[in-house]
Amino acid sequence: WLPPPLNTLSRRRETVVILRSLAVAAEAGRPLELAIESLAVYYPSAAMHVRLLRTLEQLSLGQPWADSLAGQGLLGRGELAVVASAERVGNLTWALRDVADGIERRFALRLQRWLEIVLPLAVLAVGGVVMFIIVALFLPLITLITRLV
Numbered sequence: 001w002l003p004p005p006l007n008t009l010s011r012r013r014e015t016v017v018i019l020r021s022l023a024v025a026a027e028a029g030r031p032l033e034l035a036i037e038s039l040a041v042y043y044p045s046a047a048m049h050v051r052l053l054r055t056l057e058q059l060s061l062g063q064p065w066a067d068s069l070a071g072q073g074l075l076g077r078g079e080l081a082v083v084a085s086a087e088r089v090g091n092l093t094w095a096l097r098d099v100a101d102g103i104e105r106r107f108a109l110r111l112q113r114w115l116e117i118v119l120p121l122a123v124l125a126v127g128g129v130v131m132f133i134i135v136a137l138f139l140p141l142i143t144l145i146t147r148l149v
Contacts, residue, residue: 012107014048015074016100023096032065075099 018039025035036059040052051072058068066087070080079099086095 010045011048011051011073012103014043014045016104016107018043018048018052018069018074019096019100019103023093023100026096027093033059036065036068079103 021039022032022035025032036052036055040049040056043049043052051074055065055068055072055074058071059065063071064084066075066080066083069075070077075083079102082099083092083095086092
């Protein structure tokens with residue numbers, strides 16, 4: 001569980017797992033609707049479980065599986081285009097794995113950017129605390145020395 005601003009990060013990470021699972025099902029020649037149904041039943045995350053159940057509802061209404069995943073925010077527009085064209089051509093397994101790798105790569109880059117911002121701020125915060133402690137320890141010594149003279 002992550003609070004609302006951070007839950008989009010976990011959703012993208014979980015999308016990678018779902019796409020890779022669908023790639024395994026496509027590689028085995030299994031229908032992707034059955035794979036999505038299995039994921040909806042057994043997926044451990046409650047939020048993703050709900051999204052997959054909504055995807056199943058859209059599938060039961062006759063919407064294509066890729067559009068259903070995109071409707072739940074699991075695929076972006078570009079990723080949807082890649083998957084749809086790969087399905088028409090017959091490279092679905094490769095496309096699902098490639099889209100999952102792309103999501104993971106973008107996630108790593110975003111995380112690295114955030115760490116480049118947060119790490120210096122954390123160092124400055126710890127430095128401020130250390131400076132406060134040092135000033136708090138030496139200020140009484142300085143007052144004692146000035147009173148002795």
